[in-house]
Amino acid sequence: xxxxxxxxxxxxxxxxxxxVQDEKVSVEPFLFTEAEMSGPFTSGNLAMYLIHGTxxxxxxxxxxxxxxxxxxxxxxxxxxxxxxxxxxxxxEVVFIQSGDIVKGGKQDRTLQHDMILNSKSGFESISSFxxxxxxxxxxxxxxxxxxSKSDFYLSSAxxxxxxxxxxxxxxxxxxxxxxxxxxxxxxxxxxxxxxxMSTTSLQLTLENKKIQECTGQYVTDLNQALxxxxxxxxxxxAINGQMNSIDIYASTMLFRKMSAKLLQAAAVEAFSEQxxxxxxxxxxxxxxxxxxxxxxxxxxxxxxxxxxAKIVKQESKQNVLYETRDLTNEGKWLHRNYTAKA
Numbered sequence: 001x002x003x004x005x006x007x008x009x010x011x012x013x014x015x016x017x018x019x020v021q022d023e024k025v026s027v028e029p030f031l032f033t034e035a036e037m038s039g040p041f042t043s044g045n046l047a048m049y050l051i052h053g054t055x056x057x058x059x060x061x062x063x064x065x066x067x068x069x070x071x072x073x074x075x076x077x078x079x080x081x082x083x084x085x086x087x088x089x090x091x092e093v094v095f096i097q098s099g100d101i102v103k104g105g106k107q108d109r110t111l112q113h114d115m116i117l118n119s120k121s122g123f124e125s126i127s128s129f130x131x132x133x134x135x136x137x138x139x140x141x142x143x144x145x146x147x148s149k150s151d152f153y154l155s156s157a158x159x160x161x162x163x164x165x166x167x168x169x170x171x172x173x174x175x176x177x178x179x180x181x182x183x184x185x186x187x188x189x190x191x192x193x194x195x196x197m198s199t200t201s202l203q204l205t206l207e208n209k210k211i212q213e214c215t216g217q218y219v220t221d222l223n224q225a226l227x228x229x230x231x232x233x234x235x236x237x238a239i240n241g242q243m244n245s246i247d248i249y250a251s252t253m254l255f256r257k258m259s260a261k262l263l264q265a266a267a268v269e270a271f272s273e274q275x276x277x278x279x280x281x282x283x284x285x286x287x288x289x290x291x292x293x294x295x296x297x298x299x300x301x302x303x304x305x306x307x308x309a310k311i312v313k314q315e316s317k318q319n320v321l322y323e324t325r326d327l328t329n330e331g332k333w334l335h336r337n338y339t340a341k342a
Contacts, residue, residue, distance in 0.1 A: 295314045
């Protein structure tokens with residue numbers, strides 16, 4: 001049984017104003033008979049599954065992390081928490097992933113939806129949410145008018161869903177919960193994993209040496225499979241025996257570039273959700289394949305066009321799919337993120 005065989009049917013597409021179009025579209029039949037899975041690869045209460053397939057995109061994307069490091073992308077403050085300005089000044093196409101955290105500005109932010117920025121773009125607006133409460137000023141030696149780096153990804157499924165659904169209050173709440181659970185499982189006061197320069201900053205917590213130490217074994221254990229297995233285009237994670245999320249990309253290269261962020265985020269979430277006195281059996285491959293099957297009968301809603309990306313959403317009572325389509329590549333899908341609701 002292929003991982004995607006249950007998604008090969010047609011789905012109706014619904015625009016953001018809720019009017020149903022007559023056109024029927026597929027969710028791209030590329031992988032439905034070709035994709036295979038391997039795993040589980042386990043470390044403690046975290047299980048990882050790899051998805052193998054062939055490329056359907058030949059675009060040589062660079063990630064937001066790479067683009068900021070090369071100073072090819074500029075992200076500036078607008079004076080509004082929920083909106084930033086972004087420009088690609090380079091010659092390469094930039095892929096921005098929902099949940100990417102950008103450091104600096106007047107507050108650290110996370111970016112709400114995937115975005116594709118073509119080369120030499122002008123400034124465009126991008127939706128954002130604060131992952132650091134209270135601060136609205138310069139922090140240390142950092143610039144307060146732009147953002148310097150994007151090394152981390154929102155490190156829990158609940159946090160990512162709060163940002164995608166547009167709830168700032170829920171984002172702040174989930175950041176606080178993650179900090180408290182992590183401190184408890186590390187056996188330290190919460191002040192030991194918060195930076196006193198900005199105690200509410202998720203970015204600074206993720207940079208914290210104690211958090212890095214506590215999550216390092218997960219990364220070490222699972223990174224070997226990530227780097228050695230061939231033709232990997234995506235991965236799935238389960239925590240405490242329950243499905244968490246699946247991310248699939250239209251090329252091996254793009255997955256390889258995003259995989260470190262995905263694994264680090266999963267490691268932080270798994271550590272924060274540890275239950276020391278309990279043991280869990282990881283889902284079987286068949287269970288992973290079946291876990292998102294209820295989405296196949298749901299209508300697809302066009303959420304927005306973000307740069308050269310069209311964001312499409314399917315939702316059931318148990319799961320949510322966000323699919324990013326590349327408008328420069330005949331509207332073919334580029335990234336799929338499946339998330340199990342808590």
